[in-house]
Amino acid sequence: MPFNPKASVGSDFFSGSFLTGGAKFYRRSLVKPIGPKLVDRRTGTRKLAANFRVKIVFSKKYAVKLRAHVFRADKFAAALKLLLKGKIIKPADIAQPPRPLRRDLELAHTRSWTDKLLKGRLTTENEALAELQASKEVIEAHIMTVGGTVLAARLALETGLGINCGGGAHHAFADHGEGFCLLNDIAVAVRKMQQEKKIKKALIIDLDAHQGNGTAAIFKDDKSVFTFSMHQRDIYPQAKERSSLDVELGRGTGDRRYLKTLKERLPGVFKRSAPDLVVYNAGVDVYRGDRLGGLKLTAAGVRKRDEMVFAECFKRNIPAVLVLSGGYAAGVGATARLHANTMKAAIEQRRKAEG
Numbered sequence: 001m002p003f004n005p006k007a008s009v010g011s012d013f014f015s016g017s018f019l020t021g022g023a024k025f026y027r028r029s030l031v032k033p034i035g036p037k038l039v040d041r042r043t044g045t046r047k048l049a050a051n052f053r054v055k056i057v058f059s060k061k062y063a064v065k066l067r068a069h070v071f072r073a074d075k076f077a078a079a080l081k082l083l084l085k086g087k088i089i090k091p092a093d094i095a096q097p098p099r100p101l102r103r104d105l106e107l108a109h110t111r112s113w114t115d116k117l118l119k120g121r122l123t124t125e126n127e128a129l130a131e132l133q134a135s136k137e138v139i140e141a142h143i144m145t146v147g148g149t150v151l152a153a154r155l156a157l158e159t160g161l162g163i164n165c166g167g168g169a170h171h172a173f174a175d176h177g178e179g180f181c182l183l184n185d186i187a188v189a190v191r192k193m194q195q196e197k198k199i200k201k202a203l204i205i206d207l208d209a210h211q212g213n214g215t216a217a218i219f220k221d222d223k224s225v226f227t228f229s230m231h232q233r234d235i236y237p238q239a240k241e242r243s244s245l246d247v248e249l250g251r252g253t254g255d256r257r258y259l260k261t262l263k264e265r266l267p268g269v270f271k272r273s274a275p276d277l278v279v280y281n282a283g284v285d286v287y288r289g290d291r292l293g294g295l296k297l298t299a300a301g302v303r304k305r306d307e308m309v310f311a312e313c314f315k316r317n318i319p320a321v322l323v324l325s326g327g328y329a330a331g332v333g334a335t336a337r338l339h340a341n342t343m344k345a346a347i348e349q350r351r352k353a354e355g
């Protein structure tokens with residue numbers, strides 16, 4: 001659908017909440033409130049929903065071509081194709097996200113920034129800071145990505161695992177965009193689930209090579225959301241924000257040291273945050289073939305990282321949302337394979353948790 005700023009609010013397509021609007025799939029299968037079911041009221045123990053079925057959220061609108069840009073949005077469609085080809089998922093397992101409403105975006109963003117985006121009125125400075133040319137299609141891609149992560153969060157609360165085949169715009173601040181990110185889909189999704197009283201506390205595990213500075217800033221004074229960012233010290237952002245926990249790593253860290261550090265840190269992070277929901281920002285720019293990140297993990301190392309995160313979530317019966325975020329290997333195929341591996345690891349770990 002072409003971008004039409006006037007249609008942003010109030011047309012039929014956008015009317016209603018996430019619950020009633022847009023996606024047929026959602027209306028059919030996700031109408032019941034699900035949060036309270038996750039905890040056994042009598043014993044207080046938490047359990048994951050039984051009968052897990054894979055659903056992956058994706059919209060063709062995510063894939064906008066950015067001319068000569070290091071960020072290849074087509075990597076998400078390519079990753080999805082790999083899952084279909086490998087029969088990890090069927091076409092029927094793909095869920096279309098509904099378009100978020102203005103008031104949903106404003107759960108994490110200022111009115112003036114939301115307004116600028118919905119009206120397509122970014123200044124040259126706004127674009128320079130975001131490091132992208134914000135055409136109508138680009139803005140629409142970012143808006144739909146927010147809808148995708150919100151739907152993935154709903155799926156996580158219903159089935160234990162929700163995957164957005166895209167998302168992870170962790171450099172978007174409340175009032176501006178940075179580092180290829182315009183809207184912080186993670187922050188909107190967490191706040192939306194809180195607003196609907198499906199969760200109280202959330203944990204964001206951000207293992208992209210770059211610090212989750214936008215997410216950290218948005219939740220800086222919010223004790224209900226724990227932000228954990230493990231990232232490379234000497235790359236963007238130069239001036240780091242303060243997450244609830246930052247772990248900084250040097251260039252060339254490699255598998256062994258990276259995985260050891262993560263293994264040591266995760267139990268404490270879960271203990272301190274006691275989350276009802278985890279959002280895992282699984283940027284693959286930690287890979288040794290990446291053009292922006294320099295942590296130098298092998299593909300097997302990235303895979304182990306992902307398995308570790310999901311195993312830690314599921315052994316505590318905490319639902320997890322996966323967003324894919326960064327990844328800039330030379331050639332879209334290599335990046336797509338890494339993102340597909342992450343989604344595979346998520347699905348496998350979820351199935352394993354079901355026994």
Ligand SMILES: [Zn+2]
Pocket residue numbers: 208209210283285326327
């Ligand atoms: Zn990154």
